[in-house]
Amino acid sequence: MSDNRDEKLETLLRSRRVAPANPDFAQRIILKARQTPQIKTPPFWQSVRDLFGEFHLPKPAYVLASALVLGVVIGFSAPQNTNLAVDDGGVSIQGFLSADEALL
Amino acid sequence: MATAWPEKDDHELLALIQDGNGQAFATLVERHTERFYRLAYRYLQSKAAAEDVVQDAFLKLWENPAIWQPERNSKFTTWFYRVVVNLCLDLRKRKVPVTLDEEIPLIDDREPVDEAMVKFQEQKALEKEIAALPERQRTALNLCFDEGLSNQEAAAVMGVKLKALQSLVMRAKTTLKERMKAYL
Numbered sequence: 001m002s003d004n005r006d007e008k009l010e011t012l013l014r015s016r017r018v019a020p021a022n023p024d025f026a027q028r029i030i031l032k033a034r035q036t037p038q039i040k041t042p043p044f045w046q047s048v049r050d051l052f053g054e055f056h057l058p059k060p061a062y063v064l065a066s067a068l069v070l071g072v073v074i075g076f077s078a079p080q081n082t083n084l085a086v087d088d089g090g091v092s093i094q095g096f097l098s099a100d101e102a103l104l
Numbered sequence: 105m106a107t108a109w110p111e112k113d114d115h116e117l118l119a120l121i122q123d124g125n126g127q128a129f130a131t132l133v134e135r136h137t138e139r140f141y142r143l144a145y146r147y148l149q150s151k152a153a154a155e156d157v158v159q160d161a162f163l164k165l166w167e168n169p170a171i172w173q174p175e176r177n178s179k180f181t182t183w184f185y186r187v188v189v190n191l192c193l194d195l196r197k198r199k200v201p202v203t204l205d206e207e208i209p210l211i212d213d214r215e216p217v218d219e220a221m222v223k224f225q226e227q228k229a230l231e232k233e234i235a236a237l238p239e240r241q242r243t244a245l246n247l248c249f250d251e252g253l254s255n256q257e258a259a260a261v262m263g264v265k266l267k268a269l270q271s272l273v274m275r276a277k278t279t280l281k282e283r284m285k286a287y288l
Contacts, residue, residue, distance in 0.1 A: 005288040008280055012230050017143045021155055029159050030130045033166040038124050046170055050199040060193045 110135075114180035122169040129166055136181065137162075139250070140188050146246045147192035149231055157191045178260075185253075185261040189243055226287045234285045237276050244272035 022028070052062075107116075109131045120128035137158060143156035160277065161184065165172060175265035177183040185287070234242060248269070259269040 001193065005281055006277075007182060008288045009277060009284065012226060012284075012287075013245070013277075015227075016146065016249065017227065018142050019151045021138065021141045021145075021151065025141065025155055025158075026134050029133050029137065029162050030126075032159065032163060033133075034165060036167055039168045039170075041141075044212070080266055 115174060118169070118172050118174070118180060121166065122172070129162075132180075133162055136184070139181075140184065143185065143246060143250050144188055144192055145241075146250070147189070148195065149235070149237060153195060157188060161187050161191055169287070178259075181265060182257060182260045185247070185257075185262075189247075189261065193239065193243075199271050226284075229287055233280055234276075236283075239278060241276035241279070245267055245276045248273050 107143060109127060112120075112128070114132065114135075114270065117128040117132045121132065140158045140161065141154055144157045145151065148154050149155065164187075165184075172180070172183070234245060237245070243262060244258065247253055247261055248255060250258075253261075256266060256267060259266045264272075
């Protein structure tokens with residue numbers, strides 16, 4: 001009984017009808033394409049991919065290079081003047097610490 | 105001697121299309137329009153909508169042939185089926201559920217009228233139930249029952265393993281069997 005139903009469903013699925021397309025359908029697409037200019041400049045990401053493709057580097061090399069670039073950027077963006085004693089208010093860290101010790 | 109256009113394979117034609125060759129595009133369109141139209145029709149159940157989708161897909165390829173990347177896709181038809189399926193799904197999301205096309209020649213002249221009417225009702229019910237299936241099950245069913253597409257190819261179009269595809273088809277058939285009880 002179930003086999004019969006399976007078979008009938010299969011037959012139904014295989015006999016789904018499709019209305020035929022217009023006979024000139026393919027020609028219509030071709031004609032439309034003739035009026036459509038092609039995009040000659042590759043998209044931005046395509047260019048980037050091509051550029052990276054030129055180097056043929058393995059993936060870890062990109063990770064390493066990215067880490068180096070990030071390191072350099074962070075290094076340059078950190079404050080250059082690291083002298084902790086200079087403060088506009090005139091209170092140095094050492095002075096602050098020694099004031100605490102005096103209390104003890 | 106140069107190969108005649110119909111003898112060139114899809115990949116050769118696509119390489120030429122990327123160089124702006126219109127004849128290569130025409131050959132590709134003539135070769136594959138019918139099969140992609142059939143698939144789109146099964147999704148949309150409308151001749152006009154199916155033609156629009158296939159035309160859109162081909163024109164997108166012509167306009168920007170760089171969307172075809174041979175290094176990422178092994179077979180043109182597998183990739184293009186995916187493009188057509190996605191366009192069909194987009195269209196369905198934007199529109200109300202489609203009804204059975206009026207133009208479809210549902211009744212065969214050689215059949216007795218009552219038999220033909222029963223077939224018509226069966227088909228109408230089947231299309232309605234297929235349209236109500238979850239998206240992935242519907243896609244699996246449409247691809248697997250499309251002539252000339254093996255299960256392996258259908259799985260590649262959907263980007264799933266063969267077993268997953270078979271499971272989707274099985275679930276779709278179980279649901280259909282249940283909902284089509286009156287006709288089976």
